[in-house]
Amino acid sequence: MVLALIVAALLAVYAYAAIPGAMLRAIPALPPISAPEGLRTTPNGTAVPSLDTVYIFHQLIDHTNPGLGTFQQRYWMDWEYYKPGGPIIFMTPGEVNAENYTGYLTNVTINGLIAQQQNGAAVIIEHRFFGLSNPYPNLSSQSLAVLTIQQAIDDLVYFAQQANLPMPGGDNVKPNTTPWILVGGSYSGALTAWTMVNQPGIFYAGYSSSGVVEAITDYWAYFKPIQEYMPQNCSADVQSVIAYLDGLYAANDTQGLQDLKSTFGLGGLSHIDDFANALEGTLFEWQSLQPDTGPGAMFFQFCDALEVKNGQIAGPEGWGLQNAIQAWGGFWNSTFYQYVCGNTDAETCLGTYNASQSYWTSTAVNNNARSWTWMVCNQVGYYQDGPPVGQPAIVSRILTPEFFERQCVNMFPQKFSSPPQPAVAQVDQEYEGWGVEVDRLFFANGQRDPWREATVSSDFIYKASTDTQLIYVGDGFHCSDLSTENGVVDATIANVQSAALGYMKTWLAAWTPST
Ligand SMILES: *[C@@H]1O[C@H](CO)[C@@H](O)[C@H](O)[C@H]1NC(C)=O
Ligand SMILES: *[C@@H]1O[C@H](CO)[C@@H](O)[C@H](O)[C@H]1NC(C)=O
Ligand SMILES: *[C@@H]1O[C@H](CO)[C@@H](O)[C@H](O)[C@H]1NC(C)=O
Ligand SMILES: *[C@@H]1O[C@H](CO)[C@@H](O)[C@H](O)[C@H]1NC(C)=O
Ligand SMILES: *[C@@H]1O[C@H](CO)[C@@H](O)[C@H](O)[C@H]1NC(C)=O
Numbered sequence: 001m002v003l004a005l006i007v008a009a010l011l012a013v014y015a016y017a018a019i020p021g022a023m024l025r026a027i028p029a030l031p032p033i034s035a036p037e038g039l040r041t042t043p044n045g046t047a048v049p050s051l052d053t054v055y056i057f058h059q060l061i062d063h064t065n066p067g068l069g070t071f072q073q074r075y076w077m078d079w080e081y082y083k084p085g086g087p088i089i090f091m092t093p094g095e096v097n098a099e100n101y102t103g104y105l106t107n108v109t110i111n112g113l114i115a116q117q118q119n120g121a122a123v124i125i126e127h128r129f130f131g132l133s134n135p136y137p138n139l140s141s142q143s144l145a146v147l148t149i150q151q152a153i154d155d156l157v158y159f160a161q162q163a164n165l166p167m168p169g170g171d172n173v174k175p176n177t178t179p180w181i182l183v184g185g186s187y188s189g190a191l192t193a194w195t196m197v198n199q200p201g202i203f204y205a206g207y208s209s210s211g212v213v214e215a216i217t218d219y220w221a222y223f224k225p226i227q228e229y230m231p232q233n234c235s236a237d238v239q240s241v242i243a244y245l246d247g248l249y250a251a252n253d254t255q256g257l258q259d260l261k262s263t264f265g266l267g268g269l270s271h272i273d274d275f276a277n278a279l280e281g282t283l284f285e286w287q288s289l290q291p292d293t294g295p296g297a298m299f300f301q302f303c304d305a306l307e308v309k310n311g312q313i314a315g316p317e318g319w320g321l322q323n324a325i326q327a328w329g330g331f332w333n334s335t336f337y338q339y340v341c342g343n344t345d346a347e348t349c350l351g352t353y354n355a356s357q358s359y360w361t362s363t364a365v366n367n368n369a370r371s372w373t374w375m376v377c378n379q380v381g382y383y384q385d386g387p388p389v390g391q392p393a394i395v396s397r398i399l400t401p402e403f404f405e406r407q408c409v410n411m412f413p414q415k416f417s418s419p420p421q422p423a424v425a426q427v428d429q430e431y432e433g434w435g436v437e438v439d440r441l442f443f444a445n446g447q448r449d450p451w452r453e454a455t456v457s458s459d460f461i462y463k464a465s466t467d468t469q470l471i472y473v474g475d476g477f478h479c480s481d482l483s484t485e486n487g488v489v490d491a492t493i494a495n496v497q498s499a500a501l502g503y504m505k506t507w508l509a510a511w512t513p514s515t
């Protein structure tokens with residue numbers, strides 16, 4: 001499994017990392033944004049320490065058993081806009097090492113825009129078992145037993161109730177005296193909603209961007225917004241290659257399948273489901289798009305390779321199967337293989353059947369792919385597989401949840417002796433999934449976001465926006481509305497952001513301390 005989609009360091013850029021044996025699937029993470037350089041001063045002229053300063057909170061290892069003690073949880077903060085009485089804008093970036101997310105403290109993001117408007121302070125905290133915030137020194141199944149949605153919720157609550165923030169007056173900003181606003185994007189956007197459902201009365205208001213509130217095992221719908229918004233010629237040609245692959249598979253045409261793999265330079269890949277998974281890799285590039293992404297992005301290089309032939313661009317129907325096989329295969333072999341696997345051979349890079357590979361066995365900390373896979377296997381699923389018959393398929397139907405569930409056993413043999421089904425029904429019941437109804441929660445989604453189908457703006461439900469729980473949709477991609485810059489380049493995203501700022505102002509004006 002190659003390649004986990006791992007967030008790269010730079011502004012809103014994703015990249016694949018060539019991890020031999022890594023899982024080829026996209027993680028619903030929000031884009032990293034670093035804080036702009038420069039000295040920051042508070043309204044009265046006092047300097048704020050560098051935003052790279054790491055603070056430590058002593059978090060409970062297990063909220064069901066406080067006697068186990070605490071671990072060091074990292075957090076970062078900025079109080080350049082703060083005036084006494086202002087709110088605390090609080091976020092975890094979720095399933096990532098948080099060190100490159102300090103932009104979520106400043107006004108290059110919605111967090112900072114809220115802080116600036118309301119004279120608040122901004123805090124980001126690293127999620128347990130990600131980066132360097134680890135209850136135990138390894139990521140074994142034994143250690144990961146305390147990586148659950150509930151422990152993550154309880155971390156946020158315990159921090160709000162206990163932390164003495166390292167700013168002037170920061171020992172007196174607990175939720176009973178100060179309004180706290182919980183912000184999140186992607187999984188952490190879901191966590192925002194889940195926390196407000198599960199622990200009401202702690203966070204006064206919330207902002208959930210691309211919040212994947214509904215846990216879904218068979219998440220074929222990830223590819224639905226991609227199929228609908230990608231260039232239609234490219235979609236048509238991808239569909240014909242996938243139909244051809246699935247036809248060869250149904251007919252057990254082993255020679256035809258081998259020839260097809262070889263055209264992609266993947267003749268050395270032994271299992272056909274690993275090949276089908278490799279083809280998904282090109283489509284996962286969609287997730288890294290933003291409204292201002294230029295034509296050189298890998299996703300567009302891919303479609304150009306399929307659709308531009310001798311200087312001519314195909315019509316909406318594409319160039320047809322034969323050209324598509326050669327063009328997609330050539331693109332994989334000449335460009336994408338190197339991008340994903342570097343110099344690693346295909347079976348080592350893209351195969352999922354050798355459970356002795358270090359990708360499965362290494363329990364070293366600071367490995368977001370492993371920690372996230374634990375959550376996926378146990379609780380949330382979101383397996384990005386082929387669609388049911390009747391839906392357009394840009395991904396092979398060879399891929400089913402079982403393909404991914406088998407990998408849970410590879411990675412966590414101490415926990416799973418057979419492919420596990422994630423407990424999505426329980427998650428969706430306890431934290432209410434699409435049924436969420438809480439006060440002062442603002443949902444922001446993107447029409448072209450592949451994760452939209454797990455949010456309250458999914459095509460599979462109709463959920464009304466209400467006066468207290470707002471649902472706004474812009475034309476953006478994944479978590480686009482978190483970035484101030486995306487509002488500058490796209491008016492629909494600016495509209496989402498200004499609505500959110502308006503509601504925050506109204507809600508905060510009505511806040512009163514609890515007695
Ligand atoms: C953060 O960004 C720096 C600079 O680009 C990079 O060297 C580092 O690896 C990044 N950290 C993580 C955890 O990705
Ligand atoms: C963002 O905050 C900086 C101070 O850190 C300030 O100089 C700048 O004007 C603010 N930008 C906007 C758009 O308000
Ligand atoms: C991993 O951490 C656990 C504590 O969760 C400890 O008991 C175990 O010995 C560690 N295993 C390895 C291989 O370091
Ligand atoms: C500036 O404000 C902070 C509180 O926000 C206070 O601790 C500090 O004494 C003030 N400094 C001056 C020079 O007024
Ligand atoms: C065809 O593909 C090209 C290259 O990716 C793209 O620019 C164009 O918009 C597509 N046209 C149609 C009608 O899909």
Ligand SMILES: *[C@@H]1O[C@H](CO)[C@@H](O)[C@H](O)[C@H]1NC(C)=O
Pocket residue numbers: 252254
């Ligand atoms: C598929 O074909 C291979 C040899 O070409 C054969 O060994 C295998 O039994 C066939 N499988 C099915 C399900 O027919």
Ligand SMILES: *[C@@H]1O[C@H](CO)[C@@H](O)[C@H](O)[C@H]1NC(C)=O
Pocket residue numbers: 262263264265329330333334
């Ligand atoms: C793949 O690329 C290599 C060189 O990078 C070339 O030798 C080989 O023939 C190509 N294979 C196919 C099937 O295009």
Ligand SMILES: *[C@@H]1O[C@H](CO)[C@@H](O)[C@H](O)[C@H]1NC(C)=O
Pocket residue numbers: 354355356357358
């Ligand atoms: C499986 O991976 C291990 C560790 O990388 C390696 O030593 C072994 O040769 C691999 N087995 C096969 C059958 O490729």
